[in-house]
Amino acid sequence: MIKEIREPLIFEISESGKRAAELPALDVAEKKDLLAGVPLRRELEDFPEVSETEVTRHFTRLSQMNYCVDLGLYPLGSCTMKYNPKINERLSAQPAFAGSHPLASEDLVQGNLEVLKRLETYLCEIAGMDAFTLQPAAGAHGELTGMMLIRAALEARGDARKYVLIPDSAHGTNPSSAHICGYSVKEIKSNDKGMVDVEALEAAMTDEVAALMVTNPNTLGVFESDICRVAEIIHAKGGLVYMDGANMNALTGVVRPGDMGIDVLHINLHKTFSTPHGGGGPGSGPVGVKKELVPFLPVPVIGERGGRFVLDFDRPATIGRVRGYFGNFSVIVRALCYILTLGPKGVREIAEFAVLNANYIRKSLEGEYHLKYTTPSMHECVFSDKIQKEFGVTNLDIAKRLIDYGVHPPTMSFPLIVHGALMIEPTETESRRDLDHFIDAMKAIAREAKENPEILHSAPHVTYVSRLDEVAAAKFPVLRWEKKP
Amino acid sequence: MSYLSLSDKDKKEMLARTGVGATDDLFCCIPEAVRLKRALDLPAAQSELELVRTMEAIGRKNDYSRHLSFLGGGAYEHFIPTVVDYLSSRGEFVSPYTPYQPEVSQGTLQIIFEYQTLVCQLTGLDIANASLYDGSTGTAEAVLMAQRVTSRNKVVLARSLHPQYREVVRTYIKNLGVEAVEVGYGPDGRIDEDALGRALDDKTAAVVCQSPNFFGVVEDIQALSDAAHGVKALSVAIVAEAVSLGMLEAPGKRGADIVAGEGQSLGIPLSFGGPYLGFMACKKEFLRQMPGRVAGQTLDREGRRGFVLTLATREQHIRRERATSNICTNQALCALRATIFMETLGKQGLRELAWQNAQKAAYAADRLGAIPGVKMKFSGPVFNEFVVELPKPWPAVDAGLRAKGIIGGYGLEPAYPELKNAALVAITELKTKDQIDRLAQALQEVLS
Ligand SMILES: Cc1ncc(COP(=O)(O)O)c(C=O)c1O
Numbered sequence: 001m002i003k004e005i006r007e008p009l010i011f012e013i014s015e016s017g018k019r020a021a022e023l024p025a026l027d028v029a030e031k032k033d034l035l036a037g038v039p040l041r042r043e044l045e046d047f048p049e050v051s052e053t054e055v056t057r058h059f060t061r062l063s064q065m066n067y068c069v070d071l072g073l074y075p076l077g078s079c080t081m082k083y084n085p086k087i088n089e090r091l092s093a094q095p096a097f098a099g100s101h102p103l104a105s106e107d108l109v110q111g112n113l114e115v116l117k118r119l120e121t122y123l124c125e126i127a128g129m130d131a132f133t134l135q136p137a138a139g140a141h142g143e144l145t146g147m148m149l150i151r152a153a154l155e156a157r158g159d160a161r162k163y164v165l166i167p168d169s170a171h172g173t174n175p176s177s178a179h180i181c182g183y184s185v186k187e188i189k190s191n192d193k194g195m196v197d198v199e200a201l202e203a204a205m206t207d208e209v210a211a212l213m214v215t216n217p218n219t220l221g222v223f224e225s226d227i228c229r230v231a232e233i234i235h236a237k238g239g240l241v242y243m244d245g246a247n248m249n250a251l252t253g254v255v256r257p258g259d260m261g262i263d264v265l266h267i268n269l270h271k272t273f274s275t276p277h278g279g280g281g282p283g284s285g286p287v288g289v290k291k292e293l294v295p296f297l298p299v300p301v302i303g304e305r306g307g308r309f310v311l312d313f314d315r316p317a318t319i320g321r322v323r324g325y326f327g328n329f330s331v332i333v334r335a336l337c338y339i340l341t342l343g344p345k346g347v348r349e350i351a352e353f354a355v356l357n358a359n360y361i362r363k364s365l366e367g368e369y370h371l372k373y374t375t376p377s378m379h380e381c382v383f384s385d386k387i388q389k390e391f392g393v394t395n396l397d398i399a400k401r402l403i404d405y406g407v408h409p410p411t412m413s414f415p416l417i418v419h420g421a422l423m424i425e426p427t428e429t430e431s432r433r434d435l436d437h438f439i440d441a442m443k444a445i446a447r448e449a450k451e452n453p454e455i456l457h458s459a460p461h462v463t464y465v466s467r468l469d470e471v472a473a474a475k476f477p478v479l480r481w482e483k484k485p
Numbered sequence: 486m487s488y489l490s491l492s493d494k495d496k497k498e499m500l501a502r503t504g505v506g507a508t509d510d511l512f513c514c515i516p517e518a519v520r521l522k523r524a525l526d527l528p529a530a531q532s533e534l535e536l537v538r539t540m541e542a543i544g545r546k547n548d549y550s551r552h553l554s555f556l557g558g559g560a561y562e563h564f565i566p567t568v569v570d571y572l573s574s575r576g577e578f579v580s581p582y583t584p585y586q587p588e589v590s591q592g593t594l595q596i597i598f599e600y601q602t603l604v605c606q607l608t609g610l611d612i613a614n615a616s617l618y619d620g621s622t623g624t625a626e627a628v629l630m631a632q633r634v635t636s637r638n639k640v641v642l643a644r645s646l647h648p649q650y651r652e653v654v655r656t657y658i659k660n661l662g663v664e665a666v667e668v669g670y671g672p673d674g675r676i677d678e679d680a681l682g683r684a685l686d687d688k689t690a691a692v693v694c695q696s697p698n699f700f701g702v703v704e705d706i707q708a709l710s711d712a713a714h715g716v717k718a719l720s721v722a723i724v725a726e727a728v729s730l731g732m733l734e735a736p737g738k739r740g741a742d743i744v745a746g747e748g749q750s751l752g753i754p755l756s757f758g759g760p761y762l763g764f765m766a767c768k769k770e771f772l773r774q775m776p777g778r779v780a781g782q783t784l785d786r787e788g789r790r791g792f793v794l795t796l797a798t799r800e801q802h803i804r805r806e807r808a809t810s811n812i813c814t815n816q817a818l819c820a821l822r823a824t825i826f827m828e829t830l831g832k833q834g835l836r837e838l839a840w841q842n843a844q845k846a847a848y849a850a851d852r853l854g855a856i857p858g859v860k861m862k863f864s865g866p867v868f869n870e871f872v873v874e875l876p877k878p879w880p881a882v883d884a885g886l887r888a889k890g891i892i893g894g895y896g897l898e899p900a901y902p903e904l905k906n907a908a909l910v911a912i913t914e915l916k917t918k919d920q921i922d923r924l925a926q927a928l929q930e931v932l933s
Contacts, residue, residue, distance in 0.1 A: 006789075010599055010828050020829040021566045026841055027918040028848035035843060038703050038866045039734035047606055047832035055568055055829050062596060063577035067589035070576030079582050083488050087533050089574065093754075096544030101556040102758030103895050104549045105883075111546035112757045125526050137618035137759070138814040140801070151660060160660075172801035176811035180629075182660030185806045223514040253525050254512050260519045270814065274488075278818030279593040280583035280615070280778065282760030298656075320656035324559065324621035324649040325758025337540060343530025346486040353489050355511040356496065359503040376514050400588065409586050414802070431490035432499070458786075463588040465791035470587075473783035473795040477772070479612050480602040 006464070007061045010048045011481045020052040046483050065464050066279070067408050073434045075361075077380045077411040077423025078171065078219055080249045080271030085338060088274070092333035102325035106311050113309035116326060117302045119286075119336045126339075126347060127245070127265060128258025129288030135298045135327040139246055142266025142285025143177035143213070145298065148319045149264055149289060150211045150240045151181055152296040156317065157238070161210035165234075167196050169220060169415040174213045174244060183210060190417055194220040194373035196230055205237050215244040216257070219415040219423070220373055221358065221380035223250070231261025240264065240293075248272040249427065250355055250379035253348025263290050272350070273335035284331040298322050353428030354379040357435060361424055364439040368446040372418050380425035384418050393449040393456050395420040400467060401448070403460035405441035486530075553920055554892040557870045557911020558699065559620060559647050559725040560758060561750045563838075564914060566829045569752045573822045583778070583814065587793040593817065594792035597780035600824040607727070607827075608744040609735025610766035614777035615794075616816040617763030620725050620747025624650040624693065625657040626776045626810055627745040627765060631691035631719045632663055633774045633809070639664045639688045641718075643676045645698035647725055648900040654693075663690075674702035674863025674872070676709065685716045695723040695746075696736065700909065701846075701870030702863055703733060710740025719743060727751050727764070727823075728913075729868045731839030743767045752826025753819050762819040773799060776810030838914055842869035845921065846912040852925040853910065858932055862907050870911040872897065872904070876932060879908050885931030891924060 050058070067074070074081035092098070100109055120132040136142040147164070154160045164178040167188045175185040186204055191197040196214065205212075212234045216224045224230065231241045243257050243265035249272045251257070257265050269275045270283035277283070289297065299318045300311035339347065355378050362371070362381040370386035385395040399409030399422070411423040426435060448455055460466065491499070505511055512520065531539060554562070572578075577592060584590030584597075597615045604613035617623040624647075628640050640658070642651055644667050655665055666684050671677045676694055685692070692713040696704035710720035722736035724746035736744045748762035749755075767775055773796075781795035801808040830838060846869040854861050858876035875882050879896035886893040894908035901907070912921065 007595070009595070009602075011602065014831075019831050019834050020568070021831070021834045023564070023834070023837055023841060023914060026844055028845055028921070030844055031847050034847055035703065035732075035866050035868075039707075039739065040732055041734050041836075044606060044731065044832045044836055047603070047835065048828050049831045049833070050828065052566075052568060052829065055825065056572065058828070059572040059578075059596075059825060060575075062592035063572075063575045065589075065591035065595075066577040066581050066593055067586075068577045069580035074582065076582055076585070081582055084580055085488060087536060089579070091537065091540040092756075093570075094541065094544050096541075096547045096550055098754040098756050099562070100547055100549045100757045101554060101562070101755050101892075102560050103556050103558050104554070104892065108549040108552070108892070109547050109757065111543045114543050114546060122527055137622065137816075138812070140811040140813045141618060141622070144811055148656070148660065171813075172803070172805050172808065173811045173813050175806035176801035176804075176808045179806040179808075180657070180661070180811055182662075223512075225514050225516060228516065228519060253521065255515050255520050259521070260516075268814075276579045276818075277582045277814070278579055278816075279581045279590070279821065280817030281814040282618075282816045282819055283814040320659075321621070321649055321652040322656055323653060323759075324619055324647070324761075328759040329757040330754075331760060333540075337536055340528060340531050340536055340539060341533070342486055342527075344525040344527045346530050347525055347527060349486050349489060352508050352511065353491060353496075356491075356499055356503070356505075356508070359505065359511060360499045363503045378512075378514075399586065403586070403589055408589060411585075429488045429490060432492075432495040434490075460588050464591050465588055465785040465789055466787055468587050468785050468791045468793050469783045470793050470795065473781040473793045474798070477779075477796060478782040479598075479779055479795075480605050481598070482602075 007058065009481050010050060010058055013054060014048040014050055016049055018049040018051050020050055020055045072407060073426060073430055073438050074408040075410050075424045075426050075438065077425040078246060080425060080427055082274055082427035083429035084274055084276040088334040088337040091337050092330040097330065097333055110309055113302055115333055115336055117309055119332055122339050123267060123286055123288060126252060127267065127288045128256025130291045131294045131297060132286050132288045133297045134286045134332055135323050136285040136287055137323055137328050138281060138283040139266055139268045139285040140173040140177055142287045143173055143244065144180055145322045146242050146264040146266055146287045147178055147181040149293045149296045150242060152319050153293050154210055161208055163209045165204055165209055165212045167214065169218050169417050170213065170215055171219060171244065178213060193375045194222045195224050195226065198226050198229060201230060202233050205233050205239065207237055209239050211240045211242050213242045213244060215247060217247045217250045217378040220382050221377045222373060222375045223378050227260045246271060247379060250351055252350045254351045264293060269331055269335040274338045275331045275334040282328045282331055284328045350428050357426040357428060357430055360435060361426055361439060365442055368443055380423060382418050383422045385420035388449040391449045391453050393453050395422050397456035397459065398422060398445055401445050401456045401459035402441055404462050407438050407441055552890055552892045555894050555910045555924060556892055558895045558909055559747060560755055561726060561911060561913055562755055562915055563728060563750050565752050568829055569822055569825045572825050573818065578821055579818065584794060587791060591791060594780050596821050596824050598782065598792050600820045601780060603824060603827045604764050604766050607730040607735065608766040609737030610744055611769040612772055613766040614775055614779050616820040617765055617777055617812065618816060619759060619761040619763045621650045621653040623745040623763030623765055624723050625654045627721045627743045628654050628658060628691060628693060630743060630774050630776060631721055634719060634771055635690040637688050637690035638662055639666060640690055641666050641668055641684045641692045643694040643698065644669045645676060645700055646693060646695045646723060647699050673865035674700045675704055675865045678708065681712055685712060687716055689716050689718040691719040691721045693721045693723060695725055697726055697729055697868040700863055700872045701867040702865040703868055706736050706739035706741055726868065728839050728842060731835040732843065748823045751823035753822050760816055760819050762816050762823055774809055777812050778815060841914040845916055846871060849912045849921045852921060853928060856925065856929045856932060869913060870909060872907050872909055875906045878906055882931055886927055889927045891927050893924060893928060
């Protein structure tokens with residue numbers, strides 16, 4: 001990174017008459033009266049005009065202003081920023097997949113349907129569920145789909161019920177998804193171990209409660225050891241258990257949600273199954289279900305008949321479609337490639353090494369940073385800025401200073417039950433050298449917080465921009481470029 | 486596994502440091518009873534070379550690409566300049582997370598800001614978000630947004646709205662007490678304005694209309710918007726073929742309050758339906774009700790311009806169950822592709838692209854329409870897609886064309902039982918005159 005480079009907006013370098021792409025001349029006779037009577041635009045007002053060289057330089061320079069997994073450790077807790085295998089990019093882009101149309105009849109896309117069916121089958125095995133739908137486009141979309149399935153199943157039993165229970169450590173998408181599904185949310189307090197408080201849950205569970213949405217391991221990186229008891233409590237009163245599987249990376253090959261009482265879950269392919277985040281998507285949020293919920297899955301369901309794959313639309317109890325076509329197919333191809341590369345042993349090694357790396361970091365930083373919950377960690381650990389606060393240093397300062405050390409900051413201020421949280425998830429793909437570099441940086445920052453807090457307040461110092469005014473951005477929103485009058 | 490980076494020595498030392506004796510002890514908090522006591526039943530691990538063979542073999546089972554295809558219906562094959570693939574595959578774009586730390590994400594954030602600007606310019610509206618999942622969920626989000634803005638619980642959907650978009654809307658609203666009413670189309674393929682008038686009332690939150698609609702026919706957005714506004718409902722214009730915006734007047738300039746849709750045509754491959762690009766733009770006054778991420782401009786401490794994700798108080802991580810949407814991860818890399826695509830084509834290129842689509846479709850419509858027994862089903866103006874009515878059932882015609890290596894279109898009867906023997910034919914700039922002539926020739930032979 002060269003700090004002094006500034007890159008203007010494309011609109012600011014645009015000059016009339018330039019272009020970066022040519023089309024062949026029209027090879028049919030031009031009709032002058034085309035679309036007669038339809039209001040047409042005279043021009044694409046203020047649209048950019050640049051050369052191909054300029055486009056290439058623009059995006060290459062912008063790319064250099066990004067930190068990324070290909071560059072180093074990216075310990076965003078809950079996000080599972082693992083290495084993205086390069087071969088999966090190439091294989092998902094092969095023309096047979098990338099060039100195929102979603103409305104093509106099923107006999108023309110047998111390969112695509114095989115991809116979908118295979119991934120469904122492998123996810124069933126990994127998660128211990130009876131069926132999967134790959135239609136949801138991301139984790140939150142999977143949550144919504146899962147809650148719709150629960151609602152449909154309960155309606156079929158006679159009563160959709162009113163409430164959904166959600167622990168206070170849950171990700172914001174959980175209550176939001178439950179709400180869009182027409183449920184009211186009741187929050188369940190965590191106990192002093194950072195787990196669902198079983199007594200509070202028992203008290204809250206009534207025959208008006210449709211489901212519990214539980215994340216396991218939860219967002220503190222703590223395994224809900226009472227999960228079987230928790231599931232029993234919900235089931236005993238006729239509810240269903242939804243698991244947010246965002247943290248599956250801690251469990252693969254070790255324990256299966258389907259074996260611990262989970263009825264429905266989503267998995268994030270863009271976390272556990274290595275598909276790249278793309279700076280904010282595309283992801284994919286497959287939803288797995290137990291038998292009772294299978295009839296309600298979104299259409300179409302991939303079936304098999306006479307050795308051929310078919311699309312089954314004839315499913316009277318379906319909740320309907322949650323997305324057009326078949327979901328984020330090329331993300332699904334990548335996840336399949338990943339599972340085929342890993343095999344059974346490799347899939348288990350994900351969890352083993354992810355948990356080892358997180359515990360290594362935790363052990364190395366304990367004492368330097370405050371750990372609100374001392375329950376054993378799985379794939380991530382959540383520290384806070386409590387010790388550094390005494391010197392006037394916040395988690396924001398720590399995060400920004402990490403950037404100076406060449407590391408991406410952890411997730412901040414989440415989960416909400418840890419004030420000033422720093423949520424660290426290294427993932428399994430990191431080297432000892434990168435882990436140690438992060439640990440050393442965190443220790444150096446802990447020292448700086450005492451000795452030279454100013455350097456933390458003014459961080460970061462090595463980036464194209466210094467700390468940005470987020471308050472002003474929200475107060476006086478400028479959300480697009482506009483030509484100066 | 487080659488993606489792991491610890492040596493055996495590292496592993497041993499790290500286990501010792503954490504105070505854990507054996508790997509299994511890392512999982513001590515998982516009750517013994519539920520732990521998996523066997524290896525997963527998955528295929529054996531494959532090396533890269535084996536994986537390539539496996540995946541290429543699966544790919545060869547797709548016969549689609551061995552045909553000349555005229556499929557459209559919300560997913561279009563367009564020219565993608567090489568720079569789009571080249572630049573969008575840089576690791577700095579592919580492998581970061583959502584830009585929560587703006588100082589190390591200025592690349593992604595500036596691109597989102599440029600993308601939002603381009604979407605505003607295309608749609609003729611004030612503000613745009615950073616992306617939604619796709620056109621179908623974008624439509625559903627627009628409906629929910631209209632419900633929030635108006636506090637009304639009925640939406641009017643054009644029957645000529647993409648059938649899958651309508652299905653997704655129905656799935657989304659089912660549990661929210663929102664009612665959907667469908668309004669049919671006339672002989673011109675446009676929404677039946679009389680029926681629309683009858684469907685509108687003071688409970689209507691929005692009129693949701695696609696243009697060009699599923700039949701390829703361009704709607705009169707101004708008339709629909711006026712009708713919607715007449716009962717104080719919002720006019721929601723859905724665009725499934727974004728290239729059309731290169732030449733059609735921006736819906737925002739024809740009264741639309743929200744424009745949402747599918748940006749796949751802007752540099753994103755077909756990929757069997759995804760990942761695609763849901764886009765949304767709206768009037769400034771609805772800012773606080775808009776779903777999804779938004780990038781905004783601000784200053785750093787030295788007064789230099791920079792970009793951040795902003796207006797997060799609308800979103801799930803702050804507002805939880807009262808958020809405007811549950812969306813978190815969206816389609817950033819697809820929005821980036823669309824940005825490179827639009828900036829590469831630029832002002833003249835995008836317009837010319839749209840123009841060529843329309844010209845070639847008009848040529849194709851003339852050629853097919855001249856075949857004895859073939860009729861254009863609708864009289865309304867079309868962009869790059871049109872419906873043909875055939876003298877024989879579509880499955881038989883389709884089979885005949887396929888025997889000649891052509892996928893001639895998309896049979897409409899399953900989605901529109903009233904449209905017997907009809908098929909939707911899409912023509913983009915990628916179709917040469919020769920290929921269109923080949924289709925016409927083949928169709929004539931199949932019908933004779
Ligand atoms: C625990 C948890 N649940 C749900 C989600 C939402 O997933 P997505 O961003 O794929 O919609 C996230 C993602 O950040 C998460 O960390």
